[in-house]
Amino acid sequence: FGGELRGKLQKMDGNSYGHYKSLTGSYIFPNYTLFVDHVQSDPYASPSWLRIQVSQTVAKFPKNLYDTTVRRIALCDYICRSLYQYNSNELTDATHRSPSRWGQTKGGQIIIDVPGQQVLQRTAVDINDECIEFRFAVNLPGRGRTIMGQLASRVLTETLPRLVEKCLFYESHDSRRVLEFVNCIDDQDVLRESLVSRGLLGFVRNGSLLPRRSGASDLPIAVDQAVLFQSPASLEVTFDLPHRGTITGMGIKRGVTLIAGGGFHGKSTLLQALQCGVYNHIPGDGREFVSVDRNTVKIKAEDGRVVTGTDISPFIGNLPMKKRTDSFSTLDASGSTSMAANIQENLEMGCTGLLFDEDTCATNFLIRDLRMQMLIPREDEPITPLISKIGVLWTELGVSSVLVIGGCGDYLDTADTVIRMNRYQPEDITAEAKKVARSHPTGSLNEASTTYGNIPSRRVSLPESLIKGKPPTAKSCHSIMLPYGSSHPPVNKVESAGNNMQADESYAHKDAMSVAHRDDDKPSLNLVHFDQLKETSQTRTIAAILTSTAYLTQPSAKKLRSAFFGQPAVMETTQGNTLTQRPSPDRSPTLCELLDRWEALMDTHGLRIVTARNDPEQFGEVQVPLSDHKVPYNLSRPRKYELGAAINRLKDLKCSI
Ligand code: ADP
Ligand code: MG
Structure with missing residues (x-):
């Protein structure tokens, strides 16, 4: 248990950093499974994405703590906070390394979504009757371009199990709190x-x-x-x-x-x-x-x-x-x-x-x-x-x-x-x-x-305006689907190649995010006036939704669009006319229809849906199992008003009524 991972990491020690890629996969520990979903390409790239699943037979969170949507969001938020706090208070010595120059040790930190004063729906922690899942990132340690296998092994096979034990088992928590x-x-x-x-x-x-x-x-x-x-x-x-x-x-x-x-x-x-x-x-x-x-x-x-x-x-x-x-x-x-x-x-x-x-x-x-x-x-x-x-x-x-x-x-x-x-x-x-x-x-x-x-009219503000120039090629589509920091061209590079507009999750700060346009370099979308936007993680979600929307609204994405909106429901009105309730794949959605649909999808599927870009299956009525596709570990839910406000401020937006 865990020995496989330890052995692998120790063997990698001193190898070139790229060998970390071979970590991708899952590892069984006594009480949980560790998934390495995505590995960074060098110590300076954005960190690697990992995930832990603990079966409820071990975690044992009582059902009454998550039996409604609100209670589930609250419990997950609570657990996310305890993970964040335990990680920053207790584990600092073991894992924290100050940023250093080339040639010195870099990395080793466990990175967890930073919750603010608000309790929000998040991707960091999710729970159902089968298991509890925790998403996070790790800066895999290196010296220059050399793997530090011993340190990585300490982080992944010693520190992480303590974090799991302290925060992901119900018995470790003060049940009254x-x-x-x-x-x-x-x-x-x-x-x-x-x-x-x-x-x-x-x-x-x-x-x-x-x-x-x-x-x-x-x-x-x-x-x-x-x-x-x-x-x-x-x-x-x-x-x-x-x-x-x-x-x-x-x-x-x-x-x-x-x-x-x-x-x-x-x-x-x-x-x-x-x-x-x-x-x-x-x-x-x-x-x-x-x-x-x-x-x-x-x-x-x-x-x-x-x-x-x-x-x-x-x-x-x-x-x-x-x-x-x-x-x-x-x-x-x-x-x-x-x-x-x-x-x-x-x-x-x-x-x-x-x-x-x-x-x-x-x-x-x-x-x-x-x-x-x-x-x-x-x-x-x-x-x-x-x-x-x-x-x-x-x-x-x-x-x-x-x-x-x-x-x-x-x-x-x-x-x-x-x-x-x-x-x-x-x-x-x-x-x-x-x-x-x-x-x-x-x-x-x-x-x-x-x-x-x-x-105010029901403006139709999409699709041409979120997509500029020719639709994304298969290659760029693929890149868009991958988490940022992957070995494929990062999202903004795909953009500057001239395909479409992209909001970039990796450049999202609470008050601004980078939106790459075809003809500009990387102008930012300024959100500092959004007083009701509270966390960078919410801004990242907005960026992810803008990107997915751009993708969805390209002219050739008819199938994806109809999956997103579901089958248009046709309703008889009293005059005997028919009224289309949802946009058909051939009609552009209005801004409000788009926002409402994202809201409904996030209600049903959780925030993981916002990065389900090219997979029509994900938009179905049936809930997909936890983490069926790669999901950023640090998204939290914005309101539709802030999401809409961001769309309304896009420089290249085009509208018709
Ligand atoms: P106004 O808008 O009426 O000019 P503010 O709301 O900006 O006033 O408050 C002025 C200052 O008083 C701020 O520094 C604020 O933090 C402080 N303050 C506001 N409410 C309270 C309170 N209930 N107790 C103590 N300090 C307060
Ligand atoms: Mg005032």
């Missing part, structure tokens, strides 16, 4: 799902700890430095959760809510906690029961962004040079046009809640005061500000807004609820605000719109 973790996530999900039926957009539990250590950290500040959240009595609501029982806190009603208050009194902090409330948080984060409807998006000014074919006419009309606004395209949007596009694109994807912070909005998109109304006639001002639309967004479209506002009282007239943050504590000042609004009219002309205007 695991159960608490899984139940806590379960409760958070129930809370979020019950918001709508209670007429709420969001909820903040009393006792929540909202502030973070710094702008760059998602960790909570120390409890003794924080003012814990306490709802004003008038806004207090309670929920009955399955495990925790009754919880109490502030309900944020659907409609228009303002968060007012002096500077530095905690307004932005509350909004930031709310925007993260689309995710479940780990116990101890402080925001576990800060929740918003999962279809809530933060809207920011993002001047400089690319916009393609978006209908921004509710907000922007009458542009100089007669530039169209019902299908607006630009490579360099202004603050206000970017906000208009951000709202419209998110409505198109189905969002029902919008979050704004005055700090990150364009002023001219928010208001037009009396003096400006006098100075610049309405006909000459292309912008219809948000204040004119925020009411109809709710009354006509059922879309709620929460707005942080400190400087502009004009919004008092439009608000259903006004919350004041005062020394980090919320107060309900709705009545007071209404009184002020009545006794001190703004004087500005009422330019409120009676209708919203064009509801």
Whole structure:
């Protein structure tokens, strides 16, 4: 047991690095099987992909910890965290080597997906009734181009078994903590799902700890430095959760809510906690029961962004040079046009809640005061500000807004609820605000719109635009399917050969990723404004989906496309006409259809589906067994809004309606 691997590695010691390739395959250990799926070609390449399967007869995780999707995601996330922590705390000495120069030892580290404060669906750990599976990477050690067999053997046959024993066997865990973790996530999900039926957009539990250590950290500040959240009595609501029982806190009603208050009194902090409330948080984060409807998006000014074919006419009309606004395209949007596009694109994807912070909005998109109304006639001002639309967004479209506002009282007239943050504590000042609004009219002309205007269209943004030039050749298809860092040309090289657009998982950082186009070198897609994107692993998934989508939408991939969308379901309408429910292979999917399909596939198959690029079988209705094909070890699930936002910012996107 394991002896085969040890012997093999010891024999390799001193050989040239390429011999590591022969490790590919599986190895039986006493309690588990180790798979070496992909071996790096040199010590400087991206690390090798490995996988461990432990049978449930040994691992023995009780079924009640993974008997629903939410609980399974929670348990896997918990195990991933314990693996990550154990690996970085306990095993550092054994495996960590600081980066060194050529000729010195390089590698030996075990690399595990880095989980943040959010509990997400991940590829790192998966579980079912048969087995638990753990995906990770190892930098196979070398000195120059020479294999360090002894060190590799220590890592794979001594360190790794300890990691397995400590984290992949149920008996090694504190059973009470695991159960608490899984139940806590379960409760958070129930809370979020019950918001709508209670007429709420969001909820903040009393006792929540909202502030973070710094702008760059998602960790909570120390409890003794924080003012814990306490709802004003008038806004207090309670929920009955399955495990925790009754919880109490502030309900944020659907409609228009303002968060007012002096500077530095905690307004932005509350909004930031709310925007993260689309995710479940780990116990101890402080925001576990800060929740918003999962279809809530933060809207920011993002001047400089690319916009393609978006209908921004509710907000922007009458542009100089007669530039169209019902299908607006630009490579360099202004603050206000970017906000208009951000709202419209998110409505198109189905969002029902919008979050704004005055700090990150364009002023001219928010208001037009009396003096400006006098100075610049309405006909000459292309912008219809948000204040004119925020009411109809709710009354006509059922879309709620929460707005942080400190400087502009004009919004008092439009608000259903006004919350004041005062020394980090919320107060309900709705009545007071209404009184002020009545006794001190703004004087500005009422330019409120009676209708919203064009509801965003269902744009067809694919296929030509994700594919440039001629379709990929068989050879490049093959390369695309392989994990990055393989001996085949890496994805971006295939691209620069001029075939199509590729998003590159290996160049994904949380806030940016590299998208190779035919005529550019490697421009990045900038995601720094995506406040609701939390992890690099989510960005990698977006990159993988863009790549797979490019692949799927090439004209010749008809079979793949029909597997992806399933058979078009034909439905009789009352008029006796037929209506195609899913896109047929001959019709291009709309952006929304595409996003919804990816969501459904990830629900059914897990994240491994996002790299199932050229294999129609994988898209079937039947769940494929765990790891039927090579899957990156470090993907976590983004929301469809962030995925769609990335697509909407592609420079080469083409759209039709
Ligand atoms: P505003 O948006 O009202 O100007 P911020 O939300 O940016 O204020 O908060 C100002 C500062 O106060 C930040 O450094 C933040 O971390 C801190 N802070 C916010 N809420 C709390 C709280 N509940 N307890 C302690 N510090 C807080
Ligand atoms: Mg602020």
